Amino acid sequence: MGNALLHSIHVHPVKAFRGLAPREADVEPWGLAGDRRWVLIDDGGKVVTQRQQPRLALAAAELLPGGGVRLSAPGMAPLTVPVPRPVDTVPVEIFRDKVEGVLAEDQAAHAWCSDYLGAEVRLVHMDDPATRRPVDPEYARPGETVSFADGYPLLLTTTASLDALNSLIAQGNHGAEGPLPMNRFRPNVVVSGTAAWAEDDWSVVSIGEVTFRVAKVCGRCVVTTTDQGTAVRGKEPLHTLGRHRRLDGKLAFGQNLVPLSPGTIRVGDAVTVLE
Numbered sequence: 065m066g067n068a069l070l071h072s073i074h075v076h077p078v079k080a081f082r083g084l085a086p087r088e089a090d091v092e093p094w095g096l097a098g099d100r101r102w103v104l105i106d107d108g109g110k111v112v113t114q115r116q117q118p119r120l121a122l123a124a125a126e127l128l129p130g131g132g133v134r135l136s137a138p139g140m141a142p143l144t145v146p147v148p149r150p151v152d153t154v155p156v157e158i159f160r161d162k163v164e165g166v167l168a169e170d171q172a173a174h175a176w177c178s179d180y181l182g183a184e185v186r187l188v189h190m191d192d193p194a195t196r197r198p199v200d201p202e203y204a205r206p207g208e209t210v211s212f213a214d215g216y217p218l219l220l221t222t223t224a225s226l227d228a229l230n231s232l233i234a235q236g237n238h239g240a241e242g243p244l245p246m247n248r249f250r251p252n253v254v255v256s257g258t259a260a261w262a263e264d265d266w267s268v269v270s271i272g273e274v275t276f277r278v279a280k281v282c283g284r285c286v287v288t289t290t291d292q293g294t295a296v297r298g299k300e301p302l303h304t305l306g307r308h309r310r311l312d313g314k315l316a317f318g319q320n321l322v323p324l325s326p327g328t329i330r331v332g333d334a335v336t337v338l339e
Contacts (some may be wrong), residue, residue: 068335070271071223071256072246077133078102078125078187079212080113082292083250088330091274091323094193094209095217096252098127101193102145103156103165103212104177104185111158111212114287117181118295131189135173137180145173150191158212163197165190165212199322203279208322216279216320220263221251228260229317233304241300247292248301249284249317255335263319264311272333276321283314 074083079100090097102125104112114120123137132146148169156165165188168174173187190196190211199208200215210217226246233242246254253271255263266278284305289297305315 067257068255068337069257070329070331070333070335071254073329073331074247074250074252074254075099075127076125076250077127078104078123078135079111080104080117080120081135082121082124083247084127088328090328091218091326092193093217093323093326095211095213095323098131099252100212101131101190102133103158103188103190104181105154105156105165105188107184109155109157111156112181112183112185114290115285117183118290118297119181121290121292121295123180135176140176140180143172143176145170145187147191148189154186154188156188156212158197159214161197163190165196199279203320204322205277217323218252218276218321219250219282219318220253220255220269220276220278220321221246221249221318222258222260222263223254223256224258224260225263225317229301229304229309232308233300236300236304236307238299238303241298244301245292248288248290250287251318253321253329257335264316266319266337266339268324268337268339269321270334270336270338271329272327273325274327274329275324275338277324279320279322281311281314281316282318282320283312284317288317 073089076083126134134144136142148166150166152167153164168187177185193211199210230243309316
């Protein structure tokens, strides 16, 4: 582990949209600054992701000063959406959690997203991640919260594990689908310089000046089968993960992190296993 480094950083301002790759990011208790603070919901208040709408992979959101976003997508004129005032909250159902969000104030934002997907959706902002949504109590410590991420503040993956997975894919029945790029897994932090699957054994790690608790392995879903450049779905990596990477009953790739301290992480930072 002496040569482990932070290889890349990824922030997704709108959940399920394409991510950004900044050279540095501030770490807040609930995740990277600006990550997954916006989400789409359907008319029943349920979160809409690439699980239901793979075309979201082709949409992008640029993070603006103050937390607003500039939306863009194929065939759509770009649209700037400011952070709404927390006066019009709506219930948001995200997997098993029910939290409050704040509707975008400009109806154009809802229309833009609905027109792009061909389905009625609304754009919602999380105004106060310190109070809105606790981390799963089965794996959380008191007071830990999360944004609109799937369940935990950050997701960590390693380049060595992706290389190992791609080798397994190449030997399987769907080898033509590989090698897969890391964006299939939509991580926040990617680490290089480790052994394959080394992250399975980590409990506490530091990235530069920031320390993180490893909460649990990340179970993967159908989103990983979606080509993030075309929105076309295949069989991999779930087929190969199902044969080779079942941990705790899940198809495992990556580890969920919870920050133990605030700070700033930068590409090239040393990554150290503390426990």
